[in-house]
Amino acid sequence: MVLFVTLLMAVAILVLFFNTIACSLGYSLWPDWIGWGGLMISALVIGGKMTEAAFREIVPVIFEKLSSYNILSKSTAGAILDTGQKKLFRNFINIGIIVISVSIAVSGISEGLAPPQVKRVEIKIAGLHPDLEGFSIAQISDLHLFQALQRGLVPYIVDSVNDLSPDVIALTGDIVEGDGSQIQREVDKLAELRAPHGIFFVTGNHEYLAGVEDWMNTMKRLGFIVLQNEHRLVTQGRGVLLFGGVDDYSSPASSPAKAMGFHADADVKILLAHQPDSVYEAARAGFNLQLSGHTHGGLLSPVRWLASFGSPFQSGLYTYENTQIYVSNGTGYWGIPFRLGTPSEISLLILTGG
Numbered sequence: 001m002v003l004f005v006t007l008l009m010a011v012a013i014l015v016l017f018f019n020t021i022a023c024s025l026g027y028s029l030w031p032d033w034i035g036w037g038g039l040m041i042s043a044l045v046i047g048g049k050m051t052e053a054a055f056r057e058i059v060p061v062i063f064e065k066l067s068s069y070n071i072l073s074k075s076t077a078g079a080i081l082d083t084g085q086k087k088l089f090r091n092f093i094n095i096g097i098i099v100i101s102v103s104i105a106v107s108g109i110s111e112g113l114a115p116p117q118v119k120r121v122e123i124k125i126a127g128l129h130p131d132l133e134g135f136s137i138a139q140i141s142d143l144h145l146f147q148a149l150q151r152g153l154v155p156y157i158v159d160s161v162n163d164l165s166p167d168v169i170a171l172t173g174d175i176v177e178g179d180g181s182q183i184q185r186e187v188d189k190l191a192e193l194r195a196p197h198g199i200f201f202v203t204g205n206h207e208y209l210a211g212v213e214d215w216m217n218t219m220k221r222l223g224f225i226v227l228q229n230e231h232r233l234v235t236q237g238r239g240v241l242l243f244g245g246v247d248d249y250s251s252p253a254s255s256p257a258k259a260m261g262f263h264a265d266a267d268v269k270i271l272l273a274h275q276p277d278s279v280y281e282a283a284r285a286g287f288n289l290q291l292s293g294h295t296h297g298g299l300l301s302p303v304r305w306l307a308s309f310g311s312p313f314q315s316g317l318y319t320y321e322n323t324q325i326y327v328s329n330g331t332g333y334w335g336i337p338f339r340l341g342t343p344s345e346i347s348l349l350i351l352t353g354g
Helices: 002-024 033-068 074-080 083-113 153-164 184-192 205-209 212-221 256-260 276-285 301-307
Strands: 117-124 136-140 168-172 199-202 230-236 239-245 268-272 289-292 316-320 323-327 345-352
Touching (some): 033 083, 117 323, 136 153, 153 184, 168 289, 230 256, 239 256, 268 276, 276 316, 276 323
Parallel strands (some): 117 345, 136 168
Antiparallel strands (some): 230 239
16 A cells, blocks of 8 residues: 555656646646646545544544443454454455545546636626616636646637626636746737726736736736726716726735725726635725635635635625625636536626616
């Protein structure tokens, strides 16, 4: 078992290493999921073995306690703890660990690499101006463009979004990752996105890691409207929407109040903020709706539940005071393409008076 896990991890690391180098040169030796799949199986097997080892220490103690209370006879406890039965139990557990680990890894990698699906969400706004009924916003978040990204993913996303014919497109941060020279083709493809009222972009924490000024200039070159603690007004008929955007929450300059400006009388006020935690100040500033990402939906359902103790806004639509917040699961992936119960998405948000 130890030899199997060691060899699997070594092969997986080599696959990722050489494929990353190849991708940086414009080639792809093999699908990236091969390496990540090997690492995930190794990690799950190691975790399973640690759990099994812990149970092997605990089970004898439980049997001894039960026999001391006459719940289980000493002869029965001794039979259960027989060496032969221990070996059989251990082999059974080892097989189970491998089967379960492979199953989880395959399911997680499959969902992680699956193309994002369109998720339609109705946003009910009390007293919505009739001319804004059905106004649609396509949200792309956490795409994390990097050199080893699947070829064909960005064209798929662009075509899918354009097919929706949204009124506005919102890019809510972490769109890019790393050196732009290695992903120029993918980034330039985003310029084919189309929306009659504009395409808005706000920074995420990863834009800061990758050189925020260069990336903001790139987004402007592609024709996107970069919002840095500012807003734009969009009119449809007699209805007026305010689209505000803030720098990432991690930036000291991030300010929803500045993004609102002096147009609190707009019919609908929408804030684009990468991290959900901006909603507290957004509510004080008077925004009706905030669009965020950052969490990736927790990647795994149990992780999302645990993360909710730190921040309650992890995936989907919530309400905080008088402000609604929609948190996208993300359109791409970062690092390991692994998801369980948190599929990637292109969000289509439709305003309605209810």
